[in-house]
Amino acid sequence: MSAFDTTLSNLGINRTTTPPVSTAAGGQSLGQNDFLKLMTAQLKNQDPFAPVDNTQMVAQMAQFSSLAGITEMSTTLKGIADKLGGTSTADALAYVGHTVLTEGATAFGRASGGIAGAVELDGDTTSLNVSISAADGTVLKNVQLGAHAKGTVEFDWDGKTDAGTDAGPGPFTVTAIAGKDNVAVTSRTLVWAPVSSVTIPATGPAQLSLPGIGTIPVTAVRQVG
Structure with missing residues (x-):
């Protein structure tokens, strides 16, 4: 049990089993202000013959400092996420009329x-063949690309x-x-559309509609033409 948990336990509060109580403003009852109130109450009600150990006080103050830092960081990250979300929406609208890979x-x-197009390889290959077929399944062309290292091959x-x-x-x-030495290598084809x-949508990334492929999230775009 941490020093902070011990302090709460001494004041009759079990942090691990009692769910946090929501305030009228929707926040948690154990915020920074409550932390200070609890610490002040602890100091006021301590046994004068057995005062709070300095080590415990330092540990509690360190926890308070960490809590404040995490709260500020969370607010900052939320602001950044909101900004990036707005940028992604504007960028998505600009995709209309363009082709994407x-x-x-x-x-x-x-x-x-x-x-x-291109082929994404999950490993090195000694042979790579791209087959292009008609809508009825008839093979029109076999493109032999040979050996390639892991990555994208155009x-x-x-x-x-x-x-x-x-x-x-x-x-x-x-x-x-x-394949590599007659062993299959995982790959996927990339096409322009x-x-x-x-x-x-209200949540999640913007969705692009591509003829012949369907709907994809904007995050699935590898390249814009």
Whole structure:
């Protein structure tokens, strides 16, 4: 039991089992002012033949100082969080009309043909293959990217099939197979998609609507084009 708990116990208060009482203002009854009142009451009612030990007094004052610091820090952090939340909302609204790179398997062709994207690797690979298929599942192109270190590997497809014909505008399905010495390496594909709309919920991050992918939180955006 800490020195502060001992002080409360001596005054008939069990901090560990008695829930804090809410005041009319919605605060906790054991705040900084109450701490000082309890300490003052302890000093007034101490046994003159057995005064409070100096070590205990120092420990209690240290706890009071820590409580004050934590309260101030909490207020500061809340202010920062509110500010960042407002900035994120403004940034989210600016995404409309832009394209973003995010995790997904469906991609639409560029005006110039083909698609660009990336693969996130959770480990080093000796082989990495990106397969691009039509909506009906027909494989149009296999892009061999070879060996790569852990991280993000970009790819760019010109829109031509393995047979050399134009694959059209899509949509296309993108999959990746990564391995190291015949052992699979976890990976995920990243595709570019236009932002059609933004939803800002009461709580949590803003949500972006992407054709072919669905709704994603703004925190899932890897890059903005």
